[in-house]
Structures are given as structure tokens and as C-alpha cells.
Amino acid sequence: MSTKPRPELFDFHGVPMVQAFTDNWENIQKFKTRSDDILIATYPKAGTTWVSYILDLLYFGQTDLERQTSIPIFKRVPFLDYNGVDLANKLPTSPRLIKTHYPVQFVPESFWKQNCKIVYVARNAKDNMVSYYHFDRMTAGQPAAGEWSEYFQRFLDAKLTWGSWYDHVNGWWQKKKTYSNLHYMFFEDLSENTEREIDRLCDFLGLSVSPDFKQQVMSQVQFEKMKNNKMTNYSQFEGTVMDFTVSPFIRKVMQEVKEKSPTMLYSKLQK
Template identity: 60%
Template structure:
């Protein structure tokens, strides 16, 4: 999740979107750039990479439970998820930076969150061959979820209305840039790197047990059947939505009067937002942007 901040500190102003090395970004992710790029990854680090609103929080919670629920059973009820899984590139003056939080972590492996496009990832992750899990979500549901997130998150740029927002989404004028470039960039990298597992949000929704087994196989984990059952129960959307350590409710930067941080978690909610005309325009643009890729997404289940 983005910008989970200490609730008693002063709220940051909404940032302005600008182009940074060819990608739309805000200062909250660029002002610490040298320290981000010089971050020293470790061979046992596990990086969860996604475009915003594509399941990063979900997979973060799954991995944290798999690794630490037995070793540190009280942690999940007392330490917010964003402290257990720090956000690598987050840097808002007056708040702990993602890099500093990661460098101070005492648990191992370090589970790390990022939304960086693949070409922005610090070189040390490739040098150390750290395990990377990328989760991709279909563009239509991502756009809808990102819109509601930006409405309630005062550390994101002003979203405007849905129609103009959808147009900007198609143009890639979002924090962390183009959805199309993001999912394609990581997909292409995955073809030549065995340390990347590429998952789809829709598959996680449809068959959580199967994808959980894929995660465990990739990470060389052999959890007991009891632990896997416990994890599957705890990471159900309705259960996470009630979990104050995972749902963002304690963070003043989020305005829950506008929308909850964990809103629906469904496949196909885009149908409640897209007009027929918007859908046609989006499909035409999508086909142009994705015609050079063999990536396939499902927008309904």
C-alpha cells in the first residue's frame, strides 16, 4: 500500500505529478533517489513488485504470515503491515524513509514492497539475485481501484473526476507511470530472469490455494497444511478489511469518509464505472499499447 504514515504526525500536502526520467512520479518517490538506487539488497531479500493497486498489500501479508506467524505470533496483531514490509522508495520528509526502515529491520528475510518500473529497480537486486514476485492486475480494475485510492489518499495528486482520470490513466500520467509499460517491462524481464515469479491478481482471486502453492514452491518453503490453511483464512479480503494492522484505518493520510483503503478486492468492478463509450475507447487504446506483447489478462471471472 502507498504512504502508510504515522498518524500523529503532520499531514503532507498533496504532491504535484511531474515527469522523472520518462516516468510520471511525485517528489515523495524521487527526492531520495540516490539512496534508493544505492540500496544494498541481500540474497535472501524477497521483493514484491506491482503497479499500484494490484495486490501488493495482499501478497505482503501472505508472505509475512508464511515466514513469521509462528516465529513472532504476536507481531501480526501489534505491528502495522507497512512496518513489517517497508516500502522501498517512499520518502516523505518528517517520516521514516523506506530505505532507512529496511536497513533497520532485524527480521530475516526482509520482505520489501515496491511499485518501481523494472528499469528503476536498484541494481543490487539483480546482482544479489534476490527473489522477486511481480503481481499484475487487469488494467480496467486497476484504473478503478487507483481512482478511489487517489480520492481518499491525501499523499497522492488530486485525482479530478472519473472521466479525466481514466484519460490520464490511458496516457500513463499516473504516479509510477504507464500501466502498460509497467506490466510489460516486468514481463519481458521475467523471460530472462529465473528469480522473478510473475503472478496475476485474477488467478489469486480465483484459486488462492493454487497460487499460494506456487509462491511456496518459488520460495522453497514447505509450510504445514495447518499453516497454509491459517494463512488462506487470514488473507481473505473480508478478514483483511477488518484487520486494523492491514487495512490502513489508523493512518490519518487516508480519508475513510471518502473510501476505505480496502474497498472491494473483486474482478470486474470496472463494469460499475466504465460507460459504453469509455469501454470502447479504452479497448482501442489497450489494443494499440499491448499489441507487441503476449501478456493476457482477464477482466471478468
């Protein structure tokens, strides 16, 4: 595990950030998108890897089998906020799948000008906070998590990397009202009925997949398979940036989905 000191938060255009995700800011803002690029946007730990893997399988799972067993998901779907521009520019795929945790106001202008399709995933605040806490405990790339009670208050005070959970999910929700190429989905819905949400994704993306292939995708994106899949579980970082003895990257399956319905979140966003 890295012995380097944990990064410190600082205010970046009104949002708490760490230097690693702002160092390349000028290049990120100048990023040249293509009209068929697809951006996957989330607040941290809201299902980014899950949805990235689903989309990667839907587009390339039938045509590039070697890709699924030899290239980690973080290289197939570059992280725009950290070295993502260089990786995206080297992608041989079309469309290019790119992910970000940036709030909506930080997204490079070219995504909007090219009318790129964007998939946003929101997650219940309670579960999002718990998952983010365990992630911050195990990764050296984030500020130290500290004790749970302290972290809980920092979440409420929006003093975490990428800022306020509510501002993030609400900012993207408001954008959805004026940008038709934005598909807004919920982690809880995906957990409750994966097949239905994949169907909705396919409708949005204009994809037609056979029932057999859809079942194959659903099988591959189950929690246990992703947790044990070296191409999706981030095990390449074990012992360096991430300490898997503290917490795995893919921590646990969603429990009691019906008790964690996004209905309340919907009602707040619609106000």
C-alpha cells in the same frame, strides 16, 4: 485529513512521479540488498498489501505471533519508494520483505547482483484503474483524482504516478524472460484460486508448509478479515494522509473473476 496541497506530477527519467518517491533516490539506488531479500513489485493497487501479507504469514506467521498483532504490515514490509531504505535496514527479520511500485528500470542494481527473489503481481487494467482512482481520491499523498472521466483519460495517457500501467506490467514481463528469480503472478488468479497461487509461491520460494498452516494463512488473507484487521487496513493513517470517509484503503472484494480473466493480458505481453 491533511490540508497540505496535493503533490504535482513531474517527469522523472521518463516516468511521471511525485517528489515524495524521488527525494531519496540516491540512497535508494545505493541500497545494499542481501541475497535472501524478497522484493514484492506491483503497479499501484494491484494487490501489493495482499501478497505482502501472504508472504509475511508464510515466513513468520508460525514463529512470531506478536508481530501479527502489534506491527502494521507497512512496517513489516517497508515501501522502498518512500523511506523504505531506513526501515529495511532496521528490519530484524530474515528474509527481509520489501515492496515497490517502481517500474523495472528503477529497481536498485543490488537486487539483480544479489540474485534476489522477486514477486511481481499484475492486475487487470480495468480493475487496476478503478482501484487506483478510489485510492487517489482518498489519499493526500497523491495528485488529486478529479472527475472519473478525466482520470480515465489520464490512465490511458500514462499521466499517473509511477507512469504507464502497460509499460509497467510489460517491463516486468520482459525482465522475467531473462531473470529466473522472478515470479510473475496475476491478481485475478489469486482471487480465483488462492490456494493454488500460494502453492506456486511456496514452490518458487522453496517453502514447505503443512496443509493446516496453509489453511490458516488462507483464512487470514480473506478480504473481510484484512479489511477489518488494523494491522493490514492502514487505519493508522485515517484522518491524516488518508480519508476513509471517501474510500477505505481495502475497498472491495473482487467480483466475477471469470469475466476478468488475465488471458488477454497474457497474450499481449507475449507478443
